[in-house]
Amino acid sequence: MSFKKNVYDTMRELISVPSISGTKEECAAAEKIYEKILEIPYFKDNPENLGIEQIEDDPLGRSFVWAVVNGNENSPNSFILSGHLDVVGVEEFGHLKSMAFDVDECTKRISELNLDEDAMEDFKSGDWIFGRGTADMKFGVALNMELLREFSKERNFKGNLLLLVVPGEESNSEGMIAAAPFLLKLKEERKYNYCGMIISEPSIPERGEKEGKRLYIGSVGKIMPLFFCVGKETHVGESLRGLNPNLLVSEINKLMECNPDLSDSVYDTVTPPPMCLKQMDLKEMYSVQSPLYSTAYYNILTLQASYDEILSNLKELAQNAFENVLKDISKKREKFAKKSSQKLKFDNIEACVITYKEMLCEVKSIHKDFEKYIDEKVKEWKNEKMDNQTIAINIVKATYELYENKRPMIIISFIPPYYPHKHLKAENSEDGKFINAVDSTIKYAGEKFQESIVKTNYFMGISDASYTGINPDIPLTELISNIVGYDIIYKLPVKELSKLNIPVVIFGGQGKDLHKYTERLNVPYSFEVIPELYRHMIYYMLR
Structure with missing residues (x-):
């Protein structure tokens, strides 16, 4: 034969x-x-x-x-x-x-x-x-x-x-x-x-x-940044009083999606620019209240870009996205005030971008049993057959809920899988x-x-x-x-x-x-x- x-x-x-x-x-x-x-x-x-x-x-x-x-x-x-x-x-x-x-x-x-x-x-x-x-x-x-x-x-x-x-x-x-x-x-x-x-x-x-x-x-590498956006809830009857996190995610998506500035290059090779793999808010049921959390994660391909370089670019992009949204909302409030002849009072919101690592360090310093708490939650989520990416989003949410400095913010992290x-x-x-x-x-x-x-x-x-x-x-x-979830849901x-x-x-x-x-x-x-x-x-x- x-x-x-x-x-x-x-x-x-x-x-x-x-x-x-x-x-x-x-x-x-x-x-x-x-x-x-x-x-x-x-x-x-x-x-x-x-x-x-x-x-x-x-x-x-x-x-x-x-x-x-x-x-x-x-x-x-x-x-x-x-x-x-x-x-x-x-x-x-x-x-x-x-x-x-x-x-x-x-x-x-x-x-x-x-x-x-x-x-x-x-x-x-x-x-x-x-x-x-x-x-x-x-x-x-x-x-x-x-x-x-x-x-x-x-x-x-x-x-x-x-x-x-x-x-x-x-x-x-x-x-x-x-x-x-x-x-x-x-x-x-x-x-x-x-x-x-x-x-x-x-x-x-x-x-x-x-x-x-x-x-x-x-072989090309891959890293998946997650943007976890926290807004400020409000009733739809007072839409200009709060901050819808979907606005933050939308602006991030506008700046991230297919952005050639975020392509990596070496020799004669250039990676395709980033693409959003999933975007959603975390509101579970219908109500006339705005959502509090919204998320998006992206596919970024690498050839030689360093972790520090990638993180720095993402933080700058998130900061720009936040500021763009605040400027846009401010203009809309002014326009609405003129149109309605109303004197409206709004809470002052400042752009805030942090990394998951920074938030986690603060939470763990106060909640000594945090790791045990998350371990138990992860077991529940695994039993519900959630994928690693959804579990990672839930971990960020659970961490933020224990975070003392609650305010509208964008939390940047990376989620599995990672390919060097x-x-x-x-x-x-x-x-x-x-x-x-x-x-x-x-x-x-x-x-x-x-x-x-x-x-x-x-x-x-x-x-x-x-x-x-x-x-x-x-x-x-x-x-x-x-x-997010390294050693719990994912390990290299x-x-x-x-x-x-x-x-x-x-x-x-x-x-x-x-x-x-x-x-x-x-x-x-x-x-x-x-x-x-x-x-x-x-x-x-x-x-």
Whole structure:
């Protein structure tokens, strides 16, 4: 049986498990992967080199799978092939929803849905397969599994080849975050040196390209600021007497949304500007009283921006938003006074912007049992199946309710998840060797396959690469202190990540339309070229 057929059959089998992120099917996918690797003769003889590890305190009981093949020649150098087993949902497949996880049937019938010109052209070419998980990313997982099988037979390399398959990448990267301490433990116990990692995400067309054949040597970071706005309640009959926090949030949104001044840039890469992910007030029931609280949180992507720089920009923006609202309200009061011929008395409101950390310190200094109180509240909210972001908003609200200096204000914090940016640095010796392997592989692709692969500085889709090590320049301690609910609802293995710092690239098959019903994978390039390039890179690092 050919290697290509082995990969295809394994991919088709993995896709048939509908492991949608945040469901129990992720557990089924991990079990399937573990069982298939267990069939490889090498692991029957070396059971200590294979495991399925449950994620601690995971509400779904999810696990990640790992396996190691030792080369015939001993060396601490260890190369990692990694990927995620979860996929996004399939609602958009319409009447083909039941076939979304059947590659052959979905490919055969995908033209029954509305295809754009590019998707129709690819469908007619016969070079592309369709279905959920084809590109993102069960081909990559299947390829890694079959390469592990192949390398386990001859073992004609020096060092160790490690497979790592994780859940939760499409949600909060729970799998890779949980795997980091395990990788460090393996490194320390077996004296491994992690010389490189490939995360097998597909490359996709960028900037109007027809094809997208790329190798990414970095991954964008992500931070989520929360603006918690406190207003001053009033009756609708006296609308100018109070301060509606929805006004504050609206002005923040006006200044934040798609603001290019808040885009980060390095080399030739510029991040998309921020976008509001959720905006709401916290008024639970209808009444003729204005709401007291309103919130909004945003997606900010990073390449090199520091925490201090981001926080400073957000505080300045919030201050401007508050002042803009107060000026606008003042003008409206004057206009109303002239129109109504009434002498109105208004409470003086001044702009106030603080960080959650500042407020929390004051509250904890007075309420010594605060942490116990919040722990109990978080348990209640978790039992109500709230997501981490909603719980974080409730924590800020509960903290403010115990805050003595109550007044209209904007409280700035960060909420989960947080993704540090990551990039290979030539000046780092380990990174430098891996960059040489990358350059050699790209050259090999051109010479043997006439394929032009673009070495690209950053993968812009957010990835598990963020949790393969922490840049020492990032002041994590300071940042974490302003993440709401850190250690209660969300935690990063900071100590472990600071000791790992694995050189990583994102490199896989050629895909298009990830997370859409037209998700597809190019067969010739993915099944015939990519395996050879993986072999080249592995042997370069483990020769």
